[in-house]
Protein backbone atom coordinates (compact mmCIF):
# COMPACT_ATOMS: atom_id res chain seq x y z
CA UNK A 500 0.00 0.00 0.00
CA UNK A 501 1.22 3.47 -0.80
CA UNK A 502 1.90 5.37 2.39
CA UNK A 503 0.82 8.99 2.56
CA UNK A 504 3.37 10.90 4.62
CA UNK A 505 1.84 14.36 4.23
CA UNK A 506 0.21 15.46 7.46
CA UNK A 507 -3.23 16.74 6.48
CA UNK A 508 -5.79 18.50 8.67
CA UNK A 509 -7.72 16.10 10.92
CA UNK A 510 -11.28 15.44 9.79
CA UNK A 511 -13.85 16.51 12.38
CA UNK A 512 -16.85 14.26 12.92
CA UNK A 513 -20.19 15.81 12.05
CA UNK A 514 -22.14 17.05 15.05
CA UNK A 515 -25.58 18.52 15.60
CA UNK A 516 -25.90 22.22 16.37
CA UNK A 517 -25.22 22.99 20.05
CA UNK A 518 -28.30 25.17 20.65
CA UNK A 519 -30.71 22.79 18.97
CA UNK A 520 -29.29 19.60 20.43
CA UNK A 521 -29.37 20.88 24.03
CA UNK A 522 -33.19 20.61 23.91
CA UNK A 523 -33.20 16.95 22.90
CA UNK A 524 -31.68 13.63 23.93
CA UNK A 525 -30.76 12.77 20.35
CA UNK A 526 -27.23 11.78 19.45
CA UNK A 527 -24.82 14.72 19.33
CA UNK A 528 -21.94 13.25 17.33
CA UNK A 529 -23.12 12.14 13.92
CA UNK A 530 -19.84 10.52 12.99
CA UNK A 531 -18.04 10.21 9.68
CA UNK A 532 -19.45 9.94 6.20
CA UNK A 533 -17.62 7.53 3.91
CA UNK A 534 -15.56 10.33 2.37
CA UNK A 535 -14.68 11.68 5.84
CA UNK A 536 -13.51 8.21 6.87
CA UNK A 537 -11.43 7.80 3.74
CA UNK A 538 -9.82 11.21 4.25
CA UNK A 539 -9.04 10.57 7.90
CA UNK A 540 -7.74 7.05 7.20
CA UNK A 541 -5.41 8.50 4.56
CA UNK A 542 -3.80 10.70 7.26
CA UNK A 543 -2.46 7.63 9.05
CA UNK A 544 1.21 7.27 8.10
CA UNK A 545 1.20 3.51 8.81
CA UNK A 546 4.13 3.65 11.24
CA UNK A 547 6.52 0.73 10.92
CA UNK A 548 6.34 0.22 14.67
CA UNK A 549 2.93 1.68 15.61
CA UNK A 550 2.66 3.08 19.14
CA UNK A 551 -1.14 3.53 19.00
CA UNK A 552 -1.77 -0.19 19.57
CA UNK A 553 -0.03 -0.02 22.94
CA UNK A 554 -2.55 2.67 23.91
CA UNK A 555 -5.53 0.40 23.26
CA UNK A 556 -6.46 -1.64 26.36
CA UNK A 557 -7.40 -4.61 24.15
CA UNK A 558 -4.67 -4.19 21.54
CA UNK A 559 -6.80 -3.63 18.42
CA UNK A 560 -4.61 -3.78 15.28
CA UNK A 561 -5.26 -0.14 14.59
CA UNK A 562 -2.76 0.31 11.79
CA UNK A 563 -4.23 -2.68 9.91
CA UNK A 564 -7.87 -1.65 10.22
CA UNK A 565 -7.07 1.90 9.15
CA UNK A 566 -5.13 0.62 6.11
CA UNK A 567 -8.17 -1.47 5.21
CA UNK A 568 -10.43 1.57 5.41
CA UNK A 569 -8.04 3.54 3.19
CA UNK A 570 -8.21 0.66 0.70
CA UNK A 571 -12.03 0.66 0.83
CA UNK A 572 -12.14 -2.79 2.47
CA UNK A 573 -14.64 -1.95 5.21
CA UNK A 574 -15.64 -5.57 5.87
CA UNK A 575 -11.98 -6.42 6.36
CA UNK A 576 -11.56 -3.47 8.73
CA UNK A 577 -14.60 -4.68 10.70
CA UNK A 578 -13.23 -8.20 11.13
CA UNK A 579 -9.83 -6.83 12.11
CA UNK A 580 -11.40 -4.84 14.94
CA UNK A 581 -13.74 -7.65 15.98
CA UNK A 582 -10.79 -9.93 16.61
CA UNK A 583 -10.12 -7.84 19.72
CA UNK A 584 -13.28 -5.85 20.39
CA UNK A 585 -16.84 -7.22 20.35
CA UNK A 586 -18.68 -3.92 20.09
CA UNK A 587 -16.86 -1.36 17.89
CA UNK A 588 -19.98 0.79 17.45
CA UNK A 589 -20.20 1.21 21.20
CA UNK A 590 -16.48 1.75 21.82
CA UNK A 591 -16.20 4.10 18.84
CA UNK A 592 -18.74 6.29 20.63
CA UNK A 593 -17.61 6.16 24.24
CA UNK A 594 -13.93 5.20 24.42
CA UNK A 595 -11.78 7.91 26.00
CA UNK A 596 -9.49 7.64 22.98
CA UNK A 597 -7.66 10.85 23.87
CA UNK A 598 -6.20 9.06 26.93
CA UNK A 599 -5.69 5.76 25.14
CA UNK A 600 -4.90 5.00 21.46
CA UNK A 601 -4.93 8.63 20.27
CA UNK A 602 -2.63 9.71 23.09
CA UNK A 603 -0.17 7.06 21.91
CA UNK A 604 -0.48 8.17 18.25
CA UNK A 605 2.75 9.46 16.72
CA UNK A 606 0.99 12.78 15.98
CA UNK A 607 0.47 13.47 19.71
CA UNK A 608 3.10 15.80 21.14
CA UNK A 609 5.43 14.04 23.59
CA UNK A 610 4.50 14.65 27.25
CA UNK A 611 1.01 15.88 26.43
CA UNK A 612 -1.57 14.84 29.10
CA UNK A 613 -3.97 13.75 26.36
CA UNK A 614 -4.03 13.37 22.57
CA UNK A 615 -3.02 16.35 20.47
CA UNK A 616 -5.67 17.60 18.01
CA UNK A 617 -3.58 16.26 15.10
CA UNK A 618 -3.67 12.66 16.39
CA UNK A 619 -5.57 10.31 14.07
CA UNK A 620 -9.25 10.14 15.05
CA UNK A 621 -9.07 6.39 15.60
CA UNK A 622 -12.33 6.29 17.59
CA UNK A 623 -14.35 7.95 14.81
CA UNK A 624 -12.89 5.49 12.30
CA UNK A 625 -13.76 2.61 14.61
CA UNK A 626 -17.31 3.91 14.96
CA UNK A 627 -17.64 4.26 11.17
CA UNK A 628 -16.59 0.64 10.75
CA UNK A 629 -18.74 -0.61 13.65
CA UNK A 630 -21.80 1.07 12.14
CA UNK A 631 -20.89 -0.41 8.75
CA UNK A 632 -20.89 -3.84 10.42
CA UNK A 633 -24.31 -3.19 11.93
CA UNK A 634 -25.76 -1.96 8.61
CA UNK A 635 -24.45 -5.04 6.83
CA UNK A 636 -25.26 -7.34 9.75
CA UNK A 637 -21.69 -8.63 9.70
CA UNK A 638 -20.71 -11.11 12.33
CA UNK A 639 -17.61 -13.03 13.22
CA UNK A 640 -18.06 -16.71 12.32
CA UNK A 641 -18.77 -18.90 15.35
CA UNK A 642 -16.07 -21.30 16.47
CA UNK A 643 -18.44 -23.86 17.90
CA UNK A 644 -17.00 -26.79 19.77
CA UNK A 645 -19.71 -29.48 19.72
CA UNK A 646 -18.30 -31.00 22.90
CA UNK A 647 -19.25 -27.84 24.80
CA UNK A 648 -22.76 -27.46 23.38
CA UNK A 649 -24.60 -29.04 26.31
CA UNK A 650 -22.66 -27.15 28.96
CA UNK A 651 -24.53 -24.44 30.86
CA UNK A 652 -22.81 -21.25 31.96
CA UNK A 653 -24.16 -18.22 33.82
CA UNK A 654 -23.12 -14.62 33.26
CA UNK A 655 -24.21 -12.20 35.99
CA UNK A 656 -24.63 -8.56 35.01
CA UNK A 657 -25.37 -7.25 31.53
CA UNK A 658 -22.96 -4.31 31.34
CA UNK A 659 -20.15 -4.26 28.77
CA UNK A 660 -18.29 -7.01 30.66
CA UNK A 661 -21.26 -9.38 30.88
CA UNK A 662 -22.34 -8.73 27.28
CA UNK A 663 -18.85 -9.32 25.92
CA UNK A 664 -18.36 -12.51 27.95
CA UNK A 665 -21.79 -13.90 26.99
CA UNK A 666 -21.10 -13.20 23.30
CA UNK A 667 -17.73 -14.93 23.36
CA UNK A 668 -19.05 -18.02 25.16
CA UNK A 669 -22.01 -18.27 22.77
CA UNK A 670 -19.63 -18.09 19.82
CA UNK A 671 -18.00 -21.25 21.16
CA UNK A 672 -21.37 -22.95 21.19
CA UNK A 673 -21.68 -22.87 24.97
CA UNK A 674 -25.15 -22.42 26.47
CA UNK A 675 -25.25 -19.02 28.24
CA UNK A 676 -27.83 -17.56 30.58
CA UNK A 677 -27.28 -13.85 31.21
CA UNK A 678 -28.85 -12.71 34.50
CA UNK A 679 -29.49 -8.99 35.02
CA UNK A 680 -30.86 -7.44 38.20
CA UNK A 681 -32.54 -4.52 36.43
CA UNK A 682 -35.50 -4.79 34.07
CA UNK A 683 -33.34 -3.76 31.12
CA UNK A 684 -29.93 -4.89 29.91
CA UNK A 685 -26.81 -2.88 29.11
CA UNK A 686 -25.56 -1.81 32.56
CA UNK A 687 -24.05 1.67 32.56
CA UNK A 688 -24.44 1.82 28.78
CA UNK A 689 -28.18 2.07 29.38
CA UNK A 690 -28.74 3.45 32.87
CA UNK A 691 -25.72 5.77 33.03
CA UNK A 692 -24.65 7.04 29.60
CA UNK A 693 -27.42 9.19 28.11
CA UNK A 694 -28.91 8.49 24.66
CA UNK A 695 -27.29 11.66 23.29
CA UNK A 696 -23.98 9.81 23.61
CA UNK A 697 -25.06 6.20 23.29
CA UNK A 698 -28.11 5.80 21.04
CA UNK A 699 -30.35 3.01 22.24
CA UNK A 700 -30.83 1.46 18.80
CA UNK A 701 -27.09 0.67 18.66
CA UNK A 702 -27.20 -0.88 22.10
CA UNK A 703 -30.38 -2.82 21.28
CA UNK A 704 -28.83 -4.11 18.06
CA UNK A 705 -25.80 -5.46 19.92
CA UNK A 706 -27.95 -7.07 22.61
CA UNK A 707 -30.33 -8.56 20.01
CA UNK A 708 -27.38 -10.08 18.20
CA UNK A 709 -26.51 -11.93 21.42
CA UNK A 710 -30.07 -13.24 21.57
CA UNK A 711 -29.76 -14.43 17.97
CA UNK A 712 -26.61 -16.29 18.98
CA UNK A 713 -28.72 -18.15 21.53
CA UNK A 714 -27.88 -16.24 24.73
CA UNK A 715 -30.81 -16.54 27.13
CA UNK A 716 -31.23 -13.08 28.66
CA UNK A 717 -33.05 -13.08 31.98
CA UNK A 718 -33.75 -9.59 33.41
CA UNK A 719 -35.11 -8.83 36.90
CA UNK A 720 -32.90 -11.49 38.51
CA UNK A 721 -30.72 -10.17 41.28
CA UNK A 722 -28.29 -13.01 41.85
CA UNK A 723 -27.15 -13.19 45.44
CA UNK A 724 -30.66 -12.27 46.56
CA UNK A 725 -32.99 -14.61 44.68
CA UNK A 726 -30.40 -17.34 44.41
CA UNK A 727 -26.76 -17.73 45.30
CA UNK A 728 -23.79 -18.61 43.14
CA UNK A 729 -23.67 -21.96 44.91
CA UNK A 730 -27.28 -22.61 43.90
CA UNK A 731 -26.44 -21.81 40.28
CA UNK A 732 -23.83 -24.57 40.36
CA UNK A 733 -26.40 -26.92 41.91
CA UNK A 734 -28.75 -26.07 39.03
CA UNK A 735 -26.14 -27.37 36.61
CA UNK A 736 -24.22 -24.24 35.58
CA UNK A 737 -20.60 -25.31 35.17
CA UNK A 738 -18.99 -21.87 35.16
CA UNK A 739 -20.09 -18.41 36.31
CA UNK A 740 -18.86 -14.99 35.17
CA UNK A 741 -19.37 -12.01 37.46
CA UNK A 742 -19.77 -8.68 35.65
CA UNK A 743 -21.36 -6.85 38.55
CA UNK A 744 -19.94 -3.39 37.91
CA UNK A 745 -19.34 -0.57 40.37
CA UNK A 746 -22.85 0.61 41.09
CA UNK A 747 -22.56 2.10 44.57
CA UNK A 748 -22.16 5.89 44.59
CA UNK A 749 -19.64 7.72 46.76
CA UNK A 750 -20.74 10.79 48.70
CA UNK A 751 -18.92 13.89 49.90
CA UNK A 752 -19.66 13.37 53.58
CA UNK A 753 -20.44 17.06 54.09
CA UNK A 754 -23.21 18.64 56.16
CA UNK A 755 -26.57 18.93 54.40
CA UNK A 756 -25.97 16.13 51.92
CA UNK A 757 -29.22 14.45 53.00
CA UNK A 758 -31.43 17.42 52.05
CA UNK A 759 -34.21 17.01 49.47
CA UNK A 760 -33.29 17.43 45.79
CA UNK A 761 -29.80 16.07 46.24
CA UNK A 762 -29.13 13.04 44.07
CA UNK A 763 -26.27 10.70 43.52
CA UNK A 764 -25.38 10.84 39.81
CA UNK A 765 -26.36 7.19 39.60
CA UNK A 766 -29.89 7.82 40.82
CA UNK A 767 -30.30 10.94 38.70
CA UNK A 768 -29.01 9.32 35.51
CA UNK A 769 -30.98 6.12 36.16
CA UNK A 770 -34.18 8.14 36.50
CA UNK A 771 -33.42 10.08 33.34
CA UNK A 772 -32.00 7.33 31.12
CA UNK A 773 -33.38 4.01 32.31
CA UNK A 774 -36.75 5.28 33.52
CA UNK A 775 -37.01 7.84 30.67
CA UNK A 776 -37.73 10.84 32.90
CA UNK A 777 -36.88 13.05 29.94
CA UNK A 778 -39.99 11.71 28.24
CA UNK A 779 -42.33 12.64 31.13
CA UNK A 780 -45.38 12.51 31.08
CA UNK A 781 -45.18 9.73 28.46
CA UNK A 782 -43.07 7.89 31.08
CA UNK A 783 -44.07 8.31 34.72
CA UNK A 784 -40.73 9.04 36.38
CA UNK A 785 -40.54 12.79 36.80
CA UNK A 786 -37.39 14.50 38.04
CA UNK A 787 -37.98 17.59 40.09
CA UNK A 788 -35.48 19.60 38.07
CA UNK A 789 -34.07 22.68 39.79
CA UNK A 790 -33.53 26.25 38.58
CA UNK A 791 -29.95 26.26 39.85
CA UNK A 792 -28.44 22.83 39.37
CA UNK A 793 -24.96 22.10 40.69
CA UNK A 794 -23.12 18.96 39.66
CA UNK A 795 -20.10 18.07 41.78
CA UNK A 796 -17.30 16.11 40.09
CA UNK A 797 -15.07 16.09 37.01
CA UNK A 798 -15.51 12.74 35.30
CA UNK A 799 -17.73 11.43 32.51
CA UNK A 800 -20.51 10.87 35.03
CA UNK A 801 -20.45 14.55 36.01
CA UNK A 802 -20.56 15.63 32.35
CA UNK A 803 -23.45 13.26 31.60
CA UNK A 804 -25.36 14.45 34.65
CA UNK A 805 -24.80 18.14 33.87
CA UNK A 806 -25.70 17.83 30.19
CA UNK A 807 -28.82 15.84 31.10
CA UNK A 808 -29.83 18.38 33.77
CA UNK A 809 -29.40 21.26 31.32
CA UNK A 810 -31.56 19.46 28.76
CA UNK A 811 -34.25 18.85 31.39
CA UNK A 812 -34.21 22.54 32.34
CA UNK A 813 -34.71 23.49 28.69
CA UNK A 814 -37.43 20.88 28.16
CA UNK A 815 -39.21 22.26 31.25
CA UNK A 816 -38.89 25.87 30.02
CA UNK A 817 -36.52 26.77 32.84
CA UNK A 818 -33.73 29.21 31.97
CA UNK A 819 -30.70 26.88 31.87
CA UNK A 820 -28.43 27.27 34.89
CA UNK A 821 -26.34 24.15 35.43
CA UNK A 822 -22.85 24.44 36.91
CA UNK A 823 -20.13 21.86 37.35
CA UNK A 824 -18.08 22.40 40.49
CA UNK A 825 -14.65 20.77 40.49
CA UNK A 826 -11.79 20.95 43.00
CA UNK A 827 -9.00 21.03 40.44
CA UNK A 828 -8.65 22.68 37.02
CA UNK A 829 -9.89 21.59 33.62
CA UNK A 830 -6.60 19.85 32.78
CA UNK A 831 -6.98 17.43 35.71
CA UNK A 832 -10.60 16.57 34.84
CA UNK A 833 -10.79 12.84 34.08
CA UNK A 834 -13.76 13.27 31.70
CA UNK A 835 -13.36 12.77 27.97
CA UNK A 836 -12.20 16.04 26.41
CA UNK A 837 -15.01 15.85 23.88
CA UNK A 838 -17.65 15.73 26.63
CA UNK A 839 -16.13 18.77 28.34
CA UNK A 840 -16.17 20.64 25.03
CA UNK A 841 -19.74 19.58 24.30
CA UNK A 842 -20.91 20.53 27.78
CA UNK A 843 -19.41 24.01 27.36
CA UNK A 844 -20.91 24.45 23.89
CA UNK A 845 -24.34 23.52 25.23
CA UNK A 846 -24.15 26.09 28.03
CA UNK A 847 -23.02 24.14 31.10
CA UNK A 848 -21.01 26.47 33.36
CA UNK A 849 -17.80 25.40 35.09
CA UNK A 850 -16.38 26.51 38.45
CA UNK A 851 -12.86 25.19 38.82
CA UNK A 852 -10.72 25.09 41.98
CA UNK A 853 -13.79 25.04 44.17
CA UNK A 854 -14.40 22.59 47.03
CA UNK A 855 -17.93 22.01 48.39
CA UNK A 856 -18.10 22.52 52.15
CA UNK A 857 -21.75 22.47 53.17
CA UNK A 858 -25.24 22.26 51.67
CA UNK A 859 -28.01 24.17 53.40
CA UNK A 860 -31.76 24.17 52.90
CA UNK A 861 -35.06 25.87 53.65
CA UNK A 862 -37.48 25.13 56.48
CA UNK A 863 -39.05 22.29 54.43
CA UNK A 864 -35.70 20.55 54.03
CA UNK A 865 -35.07 21.40 50.37
CA UNK A 866 -31.54 22.34 49.36
CA UNK A 867 -31.03 26.07 48.66
CA UNK A 868 -27.31 26.90 48.90
CA UNK A 869 -23.93 25.32 48.49
CA UNK A 870 -21.11 26.81 50.52
CA UNK A 871 -17.67 26.36 48.96
CA UNK A 872 -14.03 27.14 49.51
CA UNK A 873 -11.64 28.26 46.80
CA UNK A 874 -8.59 26.12 46.19
CA UNK A 875 -5.17 26.31 44.59
CA UNK A 876 -3.17 23.40 43.21
CA UNK A 877 -0.49 21.86 45.40
CA UNK A 878 1.92 19.00 44.77
CA UNK A 879 0.83 15.87 42.88
CA UNK A 880 -1.01 13.15 44.81
CA UNK A 881 -1.00 9.35 44.31
CA UNK A 882 -2.96 9.73 41.06
CA UNK A 883 -0.25 12.00 39.64
CA UNK A 884 -2.65 14.94 39.53
CA UNK A 885 -1.94 18.08 41.52
CA UNK A 886 -3.74 18.08 44.84
CA UNK A 887 -6.33 20.81 45.58
CA UNK A 888 -5.36 22.96 48.55
CA UNK A 889 -8.10 25.00 50.26
CA UNK A 890 -7.63 28.72 50.74
CA UNK A 891 -8.59 29.61 54.31
CA UNK A 892 -11.31 32.26 54.58
CA UNK A 893 -12.27 32.05 50.89
CA UNK A 894 -15.82 30.81 51.64
CA UNK A 895 -18.56 31.77 49.24
CA UNK A 896 -22.09 30.57 48.55
CA UNK A 897 -23.81 29.45 45.37
CA UNK A 898 -27.55 29.20 44.71
CA UNK A 899 -28.44 25.55 44.47
CA UNK A 900 -31.92 24.04 44.47
CA UNK A 901 -30.73 20.74 43.07
CA UNK A 902 -27.36 19.04 43.49
CA UNK A 903 -25.96 15.95 41.82
CA UNK A 904 -23.00 14.24 43.47
CA UNK A 905 -20.78 12.65 40.82
CA UNK A 906 -17.53 11.90 42.61
CA UNK A 907 -17.11 8.19 41.88
CA UNK A 908 -18.52 4.72 42.29
CA UNK A 909 -17.66 1.75 44.44
CA UNK A 910 -18.05 -2.00 44.00
CA UNK A 911 -21.56 -3.38 43.79
CA UNK A 912 -21.81 -5.57 46.91
CA UNK A 913 -25.20 -7.21 46.43
CA UNK A 914 -23.69 -10.52 45.44
CA UNK A 915 -20.21 -10.34 46.91
CA UNK A 916 -21.50 -9.77 50.47
CA UNK A 917 -23.45 -13.03 50.42
CA UNK A 918 -20.64 -15.04 48.84
CA UNK A 919 -18.13 -15.37 51.68
CA UNK A 920 -15.74 -17.67 49.77
CA UNK A 921 -15.18 -14.93 47.18
CA UNK A 922 -11.90 -13.15 47.96
CA UNK A 923 -12.25 -9.35 47.89
CA UNK A 924 -9.67 -6.58 48.24
CA UNK A 925 -9.90 -3.68 50.69
CA UNK A 926 -12.18 -1.78 48.31
CA UNK A 927 -14.65 -4.67 48.03
CA UNK A 928 -13.50 -5.48 44.48
CA UNK A 929 -13.19 -9.12 43.46
CA UNK A 930 -9.64 -10.46 43.48
CA UNK A 931 -8.74 -12.35 40.29
CA UNK A 932 -5.83 -14.02 38.60
CA UNK A 933 -4.79 -11.31 36.11
CA UNK A 934 -4.19 -13.83 33.31
CA UNK A 935 -7.40 -15.87 33.56
CA UNK A 936 -9.72 -13.60 35.57
CA UNK A 937 -10.39 -16.64 37.80
CA UNK A 938 -11.64 -15.78 41.29
CA UNK A 939 -11.02 -17.62 44.55
CA UNK A 940 -14.02 -19.89 43.80
CA UNK A 941 -13.44 -22.72 41.34
CA UNK A 942 -15.39 -22.14 38.13
CA UNK A 943 -16.15 -18.49 38.97
CA UNK A 944 -14.53 -15.75 36.87
CA UNK A 945 -14.96 -11.98 37.02
CA UNK A 946 -14.27 -8.85 34.97
CA UNK A 947 -15.16 -5.22 34.43
CA UNK A 948 -15.58 -2.60 37.15
CA UNK A 949 -16.06 -5.22 39.89
CA UNK A 950 -12.37 -6.01 39.34
CA UNK A 951 -10.07 -3.08 40.03
CA UNK A 952 -12.80 -0.44 40.37
CA UNK A 953 -14.31 2.10 38.01
CA UNK A 954 -12.70 1.81 34.61
CA UNK A 955 -13.78 2.11 31.00
CA UNK A 956 -16.07 0.22 28.66
CA UNK A 957 -13.21 -1.17 26.60
CA UNK A 958 -11.30 -2.27 29.70
CA UNK A 959 -14.41 -4.10 30.95
CA UNK A 960 -14.82 -5.82 27.59
CA UNK A 961 -11.11 -6.69 27.45
CA UNK A 962 -11.28 -8.39 30.85
CA UNK A 963 -14.41 -10.26 29.78
CA UNK A 964 -12.73 -11.48 26.64
CA UNK A 965 -9.79 -12.76 28.68
CA UNK A 966 -12.19 -14.45 31.12
CA UNK A 967 -14.24 -16.08 28.36
CA UNK A 968 -11.12 -17.62 26.88
CA UNK A 969 -10.18 -18.98 30.31
CA UNK A 970 -13.75 -20.28 30.81
CA UNK A 971 -13.59 -22.15 27.49
CA UNK A 972 -10.26 -23.70 28.52
CA UNK A 973 -11.62 -24.51 31.97
CA UNK A 974 -14.77 -26.17 30.59
CA UNK A 975 -12.81 -28.07 27.96
CA UNK A 976 -10.54 -29.43 30.64
CA UNK A 977 -13.33 -30.13 33.15
CA UNK A 978 -15.93 -31.56 30.84
CA UNK A 979 -14.22 -32.89 27.74
CA UNK A 980 -11.01 -34.49 28.92
CA UNK A 981 -10.90 -38.25 28.32
CA UNK A 982 -10.84 -40.09 31.62
Ligand SMILES: Cc1cc2nc3c(=O)[nH]c(=O)nc-3n(C[C@H](O)[C@H](O)[C@H](O)COP(=O)(O)OP(=O)(O)OC[C@H]3O[C@@H](n4cnc5c(N)ncnc54)[C@H](O)[C@@H]3O)c2cc1C
Nearest residue numbers: 656658659660680686687691722744799947948954955956
Ligand atom coordinates in the same frame (compact mmCIF):
# COMPACT_ATOMS: atom_id res chain seq x y z
C1 LIG B 1 -22.41 7.93 33.88
C2 LIG B 1 -21.22 7.16 33.41
C3 LIG B 1 -20.61 7.51 32.23
C4 LIG B 1 -19.53 6.79 31.75
N1 LIG B 1 -18.96 7.15 30.57
C5 LIG B 1 -17.97 6.38 30.04
C6 LIG B 1 -17.43 6.68 28.77
O1 LIG B 1 -17.80 7.65 28.13
N2 LIG B 1 -16.47 5.86 28.27
C7 LIG B 1 -16.04 4.76 28.95
O2 LIG B 1 -15.21 4.02 28.43
N3 LIG B 1 -16.51 4.47 30.19
C8 LIG B 1 -17.48 5.25 30.74
N4 LIG B 1 -17.97 4.95 31.98
C9 LIG B 1 -17.44 3.77 32.69
C10 LIG B 1 -18.03 2.48 32.07
O3 LIG B 1 -19.38 2.66 31.78
C11 LIG B 1 -17.82 1.30 33.00
O4 LIG B 1 -16.43 1.13 33.17
C12 LIG B 1 -18.43 0.01 32.41
O5 LIG B 1 -19.81 0.15 32.20
C13 LIG B 1 -18.17 -1.17 33.33
O6 LIG B 1 -18.82 -2.29 32.79
P1 LIG B 1 -19.30 -3.50 33.72
O7 LIG B 1 -19.93 -4.47 32.80
O8 LIG B 1 -18.19 -3.92 34.57
O9 LIG B 1 -20.38 -2.86 34.72
P2 LIG B 1 -21.76 -2.12 34.54
O10 LIG B 1 -21.86 -1.40 33.27
O11 LIG B 1 -21.93 -1.35 35.79
O12 LIG B 1 -22.83 -3.30 34.52
C14 LIG B 1 -23.03 -4.13 35.64
C15 LIG B 1 -24.42 -4.74 35.52
O13 LIG B 1 -24.55 -5.78 36.49
C16 LIG B 1 -25.82 -5.72 37.07
N5 LIG B 1 -25.72 -6.38 38.37
C17 LIG B 1 -24.97 -6.02 39.44
N6 LIG B 1 -25.11 -6.89 40.44
C18 LIG B 1 -25.97 -7.84 39.99
C19 LIG B 1 -26.51 -9.03 40.59
N7 LIG B 1 -26.18 -9.37 41.83
N8 LIG B 1 -27.37 -9.78 39.85
C20 LIG B 1 -27.71 -9.42 38.58
N9 LIG B 1 -27.23 -8.31 37.98
C21 LIG B 1 -26.37 -7.54 38.68
C22 LIG B 1 -26.09 -4.23 37.16
O14 LIG B 1 -27.48 -3.97 37.30
C23 LIG B 1 -25.53 -3.74 35.83
O15 LIG B 1 -26.50 -3.79 34.80
C24 LIG B 1 -19.04 5.69 32.50
C25 LIG B 1 -19.62 5.34 33.73
C26 LIG B 1 -20.70 6.08 34.18
C27 LIG B 1 -21.33 5.69 35.49
